[in-house]
Amino acid sequence: MDDDDSPWDNxxxxxxxxxxxxxxxxxxxxxxxxxxxxxxxSALQGGFDEGFAQTGAPLGRQLGLFRGFASALLSYLSNMPxxxxxxxxxxxxxxxxxxxxxxxxxxxxxxxxxxxxAHAREHLETANNDDDGDLxxxxxxxxxxxxxxxxxxxxRMSAGAVASVDNKGRPTAEDVTRLxxxxxxxxSQLSLSLPEG
Numbered sequence: 672m673d674d675d676d677s678p679w680d681n682x683x684x685x686x687x688x689x690x691x692x693x694x695x696x697x698x699x700x701x702x703x704x705x706x707x708x709x710x711x712x713s714a715l716q717g718g719f720d721e722g723f724a725q726t727g728a729p730l731g732r733q734l735g736l737f738r739g740f741a742s743a744l745l746s747y748l749s750n751m752p753x754x755x756x757x758x759x760x761x762x763x764x765x766x767x768x769x770x771x772x773x774x775x776x777x778x779x780x781x782x783x784x785x786x787x788x789a790h791a792r793e794h795l796e797t798a799n800n801d802d803d804g805d806l807x808x809x810x811x812x813x814x815x816x817x818x819x820x821x822x823x824x825x826x827r828m829s830a831g832a833v834a835s836v837d838n839k840g841r842p843t844a845e846d847v848t849r850l851x852x853x854x855x856x857x858x859s860q861l862s863l864s865l866p867e868g
Contacts, residue, residue: 722784730780734772736866737851741769744857761857768854771842776819780844 748754748762755761855865 726781727777731777734775734777734780734847737847737854738769738772740858740865741765741772741854744854744861744863745769747861755860757860761860764853764857768850768857771846771850775842775847778819779841780847782844 744765745762748758748765751758851865858864
C-alpha cells in the first residue's frame with residue numbers, strides 16, 4: 672500500500688482545519704470574555720471614583736470636621752482658665768452633640784443611590800422568578816447588618832449612653848445639619864466658629 676492510498680491522508684487536512692477552527696473560536700471567546708470583564712471593571716472603577724469624589728469624600732470630611740471640632744471644643748471648655756457662667760451648660764451640650772455625632776455612621780447619611788437600588792430590585796425580581804423565592808442574602812451585607820445591630824445594642828446598653836439618643840431609628844443627614852447648628856451655637860457663645868468644610 673502506497674502512502675498516497677492511505678485513508679488517513681484525506682482527513683489530515685480536514686483535521687487541521689477543524690483544530691484551527693476550534694482554537695480560533697476558543698481565542699475569540701476568551702478575548703470576548705476578557706473584553707467584557709475589563710469593560711465592567713473599568714465602568715465599576717469609574718463609578719466608584721465618581722461616587723467617592725462627589726459623595727463619599729465630602730460627606731466623610733464634613734462629618735469628621737464636626738466630630739473633630741466637637742472634641743476640640745470639649746477640650747477647650749475642659750481647660751478653660753476662667754469658666755463662663757454658662758460653662759456647665761455649654762459642656763453638657765457639647766458632650767451631647769459629640770456623642771450624637773459619634774453615633775452617626777456614613778451609611779446613615781449617604782443619599783440613596785436610586786440607580787443601584789433599581790438595579791438591585793431587577794436582580795431580586797429575576798432571582799425570585801428563576802428560583803422558588805429562596806433568595807440567599809449577600810453574606811457580606813448580612814454580616815455588616817449584624818455588626819451594626821450589635822453596635823446599636825452596645826450603645827443602648829452603655830452606661831454613658833446619651834439621653835438625647837432616642838429610639839426613633841438611625842440618624843439622618845438632617846440630624847447632622849441640626850447637630851452642626853447646635854455646635855455652631857455653642858461655638859458662637861465662645862466667639863468661635865465652625866471651620867468651613
